[in-house]
Amino acid sequence: xxxxxVLNISALFSAILVVFILLFFIKDKLFDYYFTYLxxxxxxxxxxxxxxxxxxxLFGSSELVVYPNQKFLAQNFFNNDLKIPLRVxxxxxxxxxxxxxxxxxxxxxxxxxxxxxxxxLSPSWFTGxxxxxxxxxxxxEYMNLGMMNKLYFEGQTQxxxxxxxxxxxxxNISYIKDPTFIYQTPYKEMKDEYINNKIKKFMIEKFDxxxxxxxxxxxxxxxxxxxxxxxxxxxIEISSSNNNLGINNEYYLKYVEPQIAKNSFPFEIVIPxxxxxxxxxxDFLDLLDFLDSYKIKxxxxxxxxxxxxxxxxxxxxxxxxxxxxxxxxEHNFEYMDMWTYKKEDYEIGTLIDIVHFGxxxxxxxxxxxxxYFVK
Numbered sequence: 439x440x441x442x443x444v445l446n447i448s449a450l451f452s453a454i455l456v457v458f459i460l461l462f463f464i465k466d467k468l469f470d471y472y473f474t475y476l477x478x479x480x481x482x483x484x485x486x487x488x489x490x491x492x493x494x495x496l497f498g499s500s501e502l503v504v505y506p507n508q509k510f511l512a513q514n515f516f517n518n519d520l521k522i523p524l525r526v527x528x529x530x531x532x533x534x535x536x537x538x539x540x541x542x543x544x545x546x547x548x549x550x551x552x553x554x555x556x557x558x559l560s561p562s563w564f565t566g567x568x569x570x571x572x573x574x575x576x577x578x579e580y581m582n583l584g585m586m587n588k589l590y591f592e593g594q595t596q597x598x599x600x601x602x603x604x605x606x607x608x609x610n611i612s613y614i615k616d617p618t619f620i621y622q623t624p625y626k627e628m629k630d631e632y633i634n635n636k637i638k639k640f641m642i643e644k645f646d647x648x649x650x651x652x653x654x655x656x657x658x659x660x661x662x663x664x665x666x667x668x669x670x671x672x673x674i675e676i677s678s679s680n681n682n683l684g685i686n687n688e689y690y691l692k693y694v695e696p697q698i699a700k701n702s703f704p705f706e707i708v709i710p711x712x713x714x715x716x717x718x719x720x721d722f723l724d725l726l727d728f729l730d731s732y733k734i735k736x737x738x739x740x741x742x743x744x745x746x747x748x749x750x751x752x753x754x755x756x757x758x759x760x761x762x763x764x765x766x767x768e769h770n771f772e773y774m775d776m777w778t779y780k781k782e783d784y785e786i787g788t789l790i791d792i793v794h795f796g797x798x799x800x801x802x803x804x805x806x807x808x809x810y811f812v813k
């Protein structure tokens with residue numbers, strides 16, 4: 439018995455000694471990993487916390503930043519006027535694939551059960567040159583080193599999405615100057631490095647325990663008169679004294695009048711010949727599939743292109759918009775259709791220029807968000 443006890447104690451000390459020796463030799467790598475890769479995660483812990491807490495998170499692109507002083511801009515109206523917590527995520531060029539990538543990196547049970555996601559879709563994502571999908575520069579802006587490590591080593595998303603993101607990086611690796619290991623190495627090569635992956639997973643989880651602060655956010659029904667708010671929006675909208683289209687004076691002078699002088703007005707909507715070759719549309723379908731796992735169904739809001747400006751080829755654009763709408767509804771997600779199928783249905787002031795929400799457009803979108811999530 440005594441011999442067995444001595445052997446067990448010896449084995450324990452031997453194991454501890456081996457661990458200390460290993461830590462001594464790899465401590466520099468561990469510290470380097472923590473400060474190089476995980477430090478960048480501090481930029482994103484608030485997004486993870488908000489998704490886990492059930493805060494409304496609105497993903498979009500340039501409309502979130504181009505006119506930051508609009509009274510009814512979602513982040514201004516909800517947080518300042520209504521005192522209702524809402525987060526916006528995105529800027530110009532922030533499209534379907536990078537939204538999917540961020541959600542995949544944060545994928546866990548808490549997010550799937552609590553996240554309240556709104557996606558502001560823009561017709562311009564799927565038309566013209568933007569149908570080629572996300573740029574690598576925009577991907578890197580949101581999927582930094584820490585986010586990539588979180589995706590590969592901690593994210594609970596299905597491997598098919600990790601492979602999808604890895605393939606995107608490999609197909610666009612030439613656009614990354616001096617790519618680091620996490621971008622340069624395909625996920626399939628990392629997947630089987632069991633011990634390395636477990637160590638990194640452990641470190642990221644400890645990082646989350648320290649920095650991710652989830653709380654239970656509750657929303658209560660608001661007593662709001664949106665008819666009054668729409669009238670207010672019409673009254674405070676920037677004057678359009680040099681045109682009768684409700685377009686901001688400065689914008690009209692800079693971007694529309696020169697095209698009229700060149701006989702290039704109205705504008706044509708360029709539709710890709712094949713949806714199979716429309717990368718943005720395919721990314722959008724992947725995003726829909728990913729969001730199927732969310733307990734609270736997301737809300738998609740399709741914005742407009744000014745129908746008096748983008749009138750050429752609008753019939754084909756209508757077909758594309760109907761297809762996008764049908765795909766959202768097939769997943770039983772909520773859809774707000776603000777695309778104008780007929781000029782007569784467009785309300786002046788909905789857009790402030792030719793693609794971005796005016797005050798009236800934001801009031802309409804905000805009303806839908808409140809009706810859907812604030813119950």
